[in-house]
Amino acid sequence: MSRLRVHNFAISLDGFGTGEGQAPGRPFGHAGERLHEWMFATHYWYAMGGGEGGGTGADDAFATMHGQGIGAEIMGAGKFGPPGWQDDPGYRGAWGPNPPFHSPVFVLTHRPRPSIEMRGGTTFHFLDASPADALKQARDAAGGLDVRLGGGPTIIRDFVAEGLVDHMHVVQVPILLGRGVRLWDGLESLEEAYDIEAVSTPSGVTHLTFTAKGR
Amino acid sequence: MSRLRVHNFAISLDGFGTGEGQAPGRPFGHAGERLHEWMFATHYWYAMGGGEGGGTGADDAFATMHGQGIGAEIMGAGKFGPPGWQDDPGYRGAWGPNPPFHSPVFVLTHRPRPSIEMRGGTTFHFLDASPADALKQARDAAGGLDVRLGGGPTIIRDFVAEGLVDHMHVVQVPILLGRGVRLWDGLESLEEAYDIEAVSTPSGVTHLTFTAKGR
Numbered sequence: 001m002s003r004l005r006v007h008n009f010a011i012s013l014d015g016f017g018t019g020e021g022q023a024p025g026r027p028f029g030h031a032g033e034r035l036h037e038w039m040f041a042t043h044y045w046y047a048m049g050g051g052e053g054g055g056t057g058a059d060d061a062f063a064t065m066h067g068q069g070i071g072a073e074i075m076g077a078g079k080f081g082p083p084g085w086q087d088d089p090g091y092r093g094a095w096g097p098n099p100p101f102h103s104p105v106f107v108l109t110h111r112p113r114p115s116i117e118m119r120g121g122t123t124f125h126f127l128d129a130s131p132a133d134a135l136k137q138a139r140d141a142a143g144g145l146d147v148r149l150g151g152g153p154t155i156i157r158d159f160v161a162e163g164l165v166d167h168m169h170v171v172q173v174p175i176l177l178g179r180g181v182r183l184w185d186g187l188e189s190l191e192e193a194y195d196i197e198a199v200s201t202p203s204g205v206t207h208l209t210f211t212a213k214g215r
Numbered sequence: 216m217s218r219l220r221v222h223n224f225a226i227s228l229d230g231f232g233t234g235e236g237q238a239p240g241r242p243f244g245h246a247g248e249r250l251h252e253w254m255f256a257t258h259y260w261y262a263m264g265g266g267e268g269g270g271t272g273a274d275d276a277f278a279t280m281h282g283q284g285i286g287a288e289i290m291g292a293g294k295f296g297p298p299g300w301q302d303d304p305g306y307r308g309a310w311g312p313n314p315p316f317h318s319p320v321f322v323l324t325h326r327p328r329p330s331i332e333m334r335g336g337t338t339f340h341f342l343d344a345s346p347a348d349a350l351k352q353a354r355d356a357a358g359g360l361d362v363r364l365g366g367g368p369t370i371i372r373d374f375v376a377e378g379l380v381d382h383m384h385v386v387q388v389p390i391l392l393g394r395g396v397r398l399w400d401g402l403e404s405l406e407e408a409y410d411i412e413a414v415s416t417p418s419g420v421t422h423l424t425f426t427a428k429g430r
Contacts, residue, residue, distance in 0.1 A: 013411075013423070014399035015230055174411040174423070178403025184229035188393025196228075196389040198421045200413040206421050208228070208389070 001215075002139050003146045003166035004074075006156055007066040009183070010035035010171040010205075016180035017153030024082045027094060029180060035173050038205045039063050048100060058201045062169060071142030073101050074134055076155035077109040080124070086111045093124060104141040106134055108155060131159045153183040160187060168194070168210040216430075217354050218361045218381035219289075221371055222281040224398070225250035225386040225420075231395035232368030239297045242309060244395060250388050253420045254278050263315060273416045277384060286360030287353040288316050291370035292324040295339070301326045308339060319356040321349055323370060346374045368398040375402060383409070383425040 011017045012035065019031030028035060039045050044063040046054035054060065077086070085091045086109060093099055093116075102121040112126035125141075127134050138147045149159055159165050170183070184190075194210040201207065226232045227250065234246030243250060254260050259278040261269035269275065292301070300306045301324060308314060308331075317336040327341035340356075342349050353362045364374055374380050385398070399405075409425040416422065 013230075013405075014397075014402070015228075172413075172421075174406060174413060176399055176402050176405040178401070182229075184391055186393070187229070187391050190228075190391040191389060196419065198387075198389060198415040198419060200415040200421060204411065204413060206387075206413045206415060 002071075002142055002144060003215075004135060004149055004159065004164055005070070005146050006149045006151070006165060006168040006170070008039060008063055008169060008171060009151055009153075009156060010039075010173055011153075011183050012173055012175050012177040012180075014176045014178065015182045015184050016177040017151065017156070017183045018078070019177050019180040022078065022082055027079070027082070031177055031180065034175055038171065038173065038201075038203045041203065055203075058199065058207070059203050059205065062171070062207050065169065066148070069146050070103060070148045071145030072104045072106065072138040073148045073150045074106045074108065074138050074155070074159075075150035076152050077107060078152045078154070079150055080107045080109070086113075089113070092116055092118065098122075104138070105150075106138045106141075108134055131162050131164055135159070135164055153181045157183060157186060160190070163193065165210075166212045166215055168208075170208040170210070172206040172208060174204050217286075217357055217359060218430075219350060219364055219374065219379055220285070220361050221364045221366075221380060221383040221385070223254060223278055223384060223386060224366055224368075224371060225254075225388055226368075226398050227388055227390050227392040227395075229391045229393065230397045230399050231392040232366065232371070232398045233293070234392050234395040237293065237297055242294070242297070246392050246395065249390050250386075253386065253388065253416075253418045256418065270418075273414065273422070274418050274420065277386070277422050280384065281363070284361050285318060285363045286357030287319045287321065288363045288365045289321045289323065289349055289353050289370070289374075290365035291367050292322060293367045293369070294365055295322045295324070301328075304328070307331055307333065313337075319353070320365075321353050321356075323349055346377050346379055350374070350379055368396045372398060372401060375405070378408065380425075381427045381430055385423040385425070387421040387423060389419050 019029030021029040042060040042063045043054035043056045044060050098119040099122040104123050106125050110128050112128050116124045197209045199207045234244030236244040253274050257275040257278045258269035258271045259275050313334040314337040319338050321340050325343050327343050331339045412424045414422045
């Protein structure tokens with residue numbers, strides 16, 4: 001069975017997955033890079049940039065799961081680009097000509113456009129669809145592999161609320177953002193649907209994993 | 216120097232320290248006892264009830280710090296009793312004739328009343344005072360020992376925002392309450408004032424400690 005999985009989704013102690021003031025070059029707003037410093041220090045991240053080095057402890061093990069057995073990604077419009085990208089017909093995403101997905105990527109937007117084929121196996125498709133319909137299309141494209149739900153927080157919350165997410169890895173970073181977009185709103189009693197584990201690591205973050213019960 | 220300390224303050228993953236619907240016998244509202252099951256399983260808790268047994272691992276070590284070197288407590292009106300207790304002139308708190316504080320306790324309320332001396336060394340004093348003034352009075356009463364800030368979430372947030380808290384131990388429990396009173400609101404960039412550690416334990420909770428920098 002092809003699962004829907006969330007990986008490396010970082011939030012602050014106060015639950016914000018994105019800060020305020022998203023703009024070109026500032027996809028996380030006033031949070032800057034602070035939600036992801038734990039990941040930038042891993043071997044996984046170094047290797048993705050073609051380099052060597054980086055930590056190979058627990059943070060690295062969790063981070064590496066991001067790409068394992070994934071055949072497609074679903075993301076929200078706010079991850080694909082800064083506010084207003086829909087007004088630029090030539091916009092091709094925030095990752096340059098060779099995006100790090102190497103798979104079909106389904107971008108949820110109320111203003112869909114023709115698909116864009118990028119280098120390295122990434123094709124962006126644009127859907128105005130419900131979570132369940134988007135998941136069906138992504139599964140069809142994933143060739144029997146799992147589908148990754150890439151965020152941002154609103155999209156993850158929507159898919160979780162509809163019971164579509166099989167596995168979720170959330171990384172809690174010991175900072176307080178104070179403002180932005182919360183991950184947890186409207187998900188009361190989520191623990192009834194998931195087995196939850198918490199693991200703190202020496203970098204200071206806490207990895208939370210959610211495994212859907214009975215699947 | 217007498218420090219102001221918070222201990223065993225439990226919150227849900229989504230940051231609520233109290234649920235909705237506080238009432239007599241339900242001090243945490245719809246959260247019930249779910250925020251404190253980790254503590255009820257410790258030797259510390261068993262011993263406080265006069266019993267034997269309970270776990271003696273990391274949860275117990277953290278829990279036991281609650282009473283170490285404390286000479287007075289400050290608490291909010293919402294911890295002293297359920298909504299409306301101020302209308303009952305005979306109300307003597309939620310803990311029976313021998314409350315577990317065994318020290319002076321300063322209850323912050325806009326409707327102060329005469330002090331109440333209980334059994335076992337606990338005396339309740341009622342103050343309509345600013346956080347700084349309340350702390351001064353509690354320190355005077357603590358005889359050189361530390362002062363504990365007992366909660367609820369609003370009181371802790373107020374004292375932290377004024378820079379009065381030296382040490383804070385927050386226990387994050389893997390449940391989502393969805394509603395209630397949040398601990399973290401209005402505390403953006405708290406990590407600049409505190410060294411923060413996170414430690415997950417086998418019970419599933421994560422202990423967060425905040426140590427004020429440069430004190």
